[in-house]
Amino acid sequence: MDIALETEALDVRYGQIQAVRSINLVVPKACITALLGANGAGKTSTVMAIAGVVPNVSGKVSIFGQDMTGATPDTIIRAGVAITPEGRRIFASLSVEENLILAGAATTKSTTSAERRAMMMERFPILGERRRQLAGLLSGGEQQMLAVARALMSGPRLILMDEPSLGLAPQMVDTMFAIIEELRAEGISILLVEQNASLALEIADHAVVLANGKVAAAGTPSEIVGQDILKSAYLAA
Amino acid sequence: MDIWLQQFINALSLGGIYAMLALGLAIVFSIARLINFAHGEIMTFGGYGIFLSMALDFPILVTLTVGIAAAVVMALMMERVAFRAMRGASIISLLITSLAVSEILKVLFQNFISPRPVPISFPSLWSGSYQIGEMTIGVAPTVSIIVTISALGGLTFFLRHTATGMSMRAAAEDFEMLRLLGVRANRIIAVSFALSGLLAGIAAVIWTAQRGSVDPMMGTFPVLKAFIATVLGGLGSLNGAVLGGFVVGILEVLAQAFLLDSLAPYRDAIVLSIVIILLLIRPDGLLPARDGTRS
Ligand SMILES: Nc1ncnc2c1ncn2[C@@H]1O[C@H](COP(=O)(O)OP(=O)(O)O)[C@@H](O)[C@H]1O
Ligand SMILES: [Mg+2]
Numbered sequence: 001m002d003i004a005l006e007t008e009a010l011d012v013r014y015g016q017i018q019a020v021r022s023i024n025l026v027v028p029k030a031c032i033t034a035l036l037g038a039n040g041a042g043k044t045s046t047v048m049a050i051a052g053v054v055p056n057v058s059g060k061v062s063i064f065g066q067d068m069t070g071a072t073p074d075t076i077i078r079a080g081v082a083i084t085p086e087g088r089r090i091f092a093s094l095s096v097e098e099n100l101i102l103a104g105a106a107t108t109k110s111t112t113s114a115e116r117r118a119m120m121m122e123r124f125p126i127l128g129e130r131r132r133q134l135a136g137l138l139s140g141g142e143q144q145m146l147a148v149a150r151a152l153m154s155g156p157r158l159i160l161m162d163e164p165s166l167g168l169a170p171q172m173v174d175t176m177f178a179i180i181e182e183l184r185a186e187g188i189s190i191l192l193v194e195q196n197a198s199l200a201l202e203i204a205d206h207a208v209v210l211a212n213g214k215v216a217a218a219g220t221p222s223e224i225v226g227q228d229i230l231k232s233a234y235l236a237a
Numbered sequence: 238m239d240i241w242l243q244q245f246i247n248a249l250s251l252g253g254i255y256a257m258l259a260l261g262l263a264i265v266f267s268i269a270r271l272i273n274f275a276h277g278e279i280m281t282f283g284g285y286g287i288f289l290s291m292a293l294d295f296p297i298l299v300t301l302t303v304g305i306a307a308a309v310v311m312a313l314m315m316e317r318v319a320f321r322a323m324r325g326a327s328i329i330s331l332l333i334t335s336l337a338v339s340e341i342l343k344v345l346f347q348n349f350i351s352p353r354p355v356p357i358s359f360p361s362l363w364s365g366s367y368q369i370g371e372m373t374i375g376v377a378p379t380v381s382i383i384v385t386i387s388a389l390g391g392l393t394f395f396l397r398h399t400a401t402g403m404s405m406r407a408a409a410e411d412f413e414m415l416r417l418l419g420v421r422a423n424r425i426i427a428v429s430f431a432l433s434g435l436l437a438g439i440a441a442v443i444w445t446a447q448r449g450s451v452d453p454m455m456g457t458f459p460v461l462k463a464f465i466a467t468v469l470g471g472l473g474s475l476n477g478a479v480l481g482g483f484v485v486g487i488l489e490v491l492a493q494a495f496l497l498d499s500l501a502p503y504r505d506a507i508v509l510s511i512v513i514i515l516l517l518i519r520p521d522g523l524l525p526a527r528d529g530t531r532s
Binding site for chain 2: 051053055072073074077078083085089091092093094098099101102103104105106107110150153154
């Protein structure tokens with residue numbers, strides 16, 4: 001099995017609080033791996049630790065076979081990782097286009113960046129239409145698309161998606177999940193964090209359930225679905 | 238009419254200096270969350286750069302370049318030596334660090350250069366004047382207004398139309414997200430310090446040209462006014478800093494020109510009172526920073 005991302009004994013601490021305890025996680029290439037769990041289970045902490053922006057992390061992280069333990073985010077992003085963070089965090093006071101321009105400039109040369117920008121406007125026509133609008137004025141769904149487009153500007157091979165469906169209208173959730181499946185079809189590996197477990201299990205190839213910062217279960221969706229462990233993990237919060 | 242126009246030009250010239258200093262403070266604050274009390278010493282160091290080049294008989298353009306470059310280098314060194322190690326510290330720790338940097342630099346200036354003012358003499362063309370109709374207008378304030386407007390215009394262009402400028406605006410909104418896109422934090426912070434140094438260096442050129450000397454405290458007072466300007470404009474707001482700088486400069490010149498002689502000693506107090514009244518009316522400043530809301 002080809003592996004995009006692997007963590008070994010990952011711990012995350014915020015002062016006295018230990019948010020993540022000894023997590024072993026494997027994200028195979030060109031697959032969707034769902035990371036599930038109740039609010040506060042440690043999903044976002046895990047993602048942010050992998051991305052290199054949490055200070056107190058121990059354990060090992062390797063990305064496409066390279067050891068990335070303790071690496072800074074710019075090294076991790078250059079290794080082929082992109083992130084759509086929880087809450088989207090698009091730059092509200094910049095235009096849609098500026099959001100994409102700065103994302104491209106961070107990692108690629110300007111000609112590649114311009115090509116990718118044109119591709120994004122084509123792929124997400126609504127972003128093309130609203131290119132000059134302030135990103136903060138987009139609807140929630142459009143902002144999530146912008147977050148995905150922004151992540152794609154670096155040409156990633158692995159995307160960490162933290163609750164992409166949060167706060168979206170049902171129809172928009174479907175669109176979002178269709179986009180995620182498209183990305184997988186393009187060969188991109190995906191770590192999909194979701195609170196909406198049943199939805200994520202529908203499209204995932206593998207799933208990991210977190211409870212109180214620990215791995216409570218792992219396996220294929222059919223192994224996980226309907227298990228007591230999933231229900232109890234959600235009730236544990 | 239004549240006196241009004243002349244005072245207006247003086248006000249714009251002084252306000253422009255405050256605006257550039259305030260903008261430098263605001264850029265660093267919006268990105269590094271640092272209130273840099275050592276900003277005045279960046280300007281002073283630029284002044285000493287000019288003094289040294291003049292002592293070495295450099296041509297005037299080289300002299301001005303050296304002065305501005307000295308301020309940029311000082312700003313970058315401050316970041317590298319003092320503030321980088323403190324990154325992520327509380328705003329109070331950073332503030333105290335910058336106060337320490339400021340005091341240390343002043344002592345170094347006193348001991349290694351001179352505690353007294355050292356002279357700077359710009360070409361005589363500078364102190365000349367010209368006529369428009371019946372009005373006599375000084376070369377110095379005219380040039381300083383043109384330079385200020387060019388600097389502010391250039392910076393606006395940089396922030397609006399270059400990818401680095403966009404990253405700087407994004408950094409003010411959500412620095413961590415910017416890093417998650419692969420942008421190197423050190424680079425963006427260094428650029429913000431370099432820009433603040435550039436603006437302080439340009440301010441140093443105009444200031445020393447008008448005063449004709451440099452001393453260890455040179456930057457202290459204009460930067461104090463610039464601090465007032467950033468608060469008046471709205472802390473962290475770049476447009477606010479520029480507007481605040483011009484407002485403080487205009488109030489100061491008006492107070493100087495039109496106050497009764499008996500009130501002259503209270504000039505700064507009167508200017509500050511007006512600033513406080515403005516802040517009572519608009520507590521977040523004249524043009525508050527858009528908070529980086531995540532929706
Ligand atoms: N910046 C932080 N400082 C302190 N505690 C935090 C911080 N971020 C998260 N936590 C705590 O860590 C635990 C896991 O949070 P998080 O990773 O956000 O969970 P999830 O994404 O699964 O909802 C929670 O108890 C949360 O309160
Ligand atoms: Mg979360």
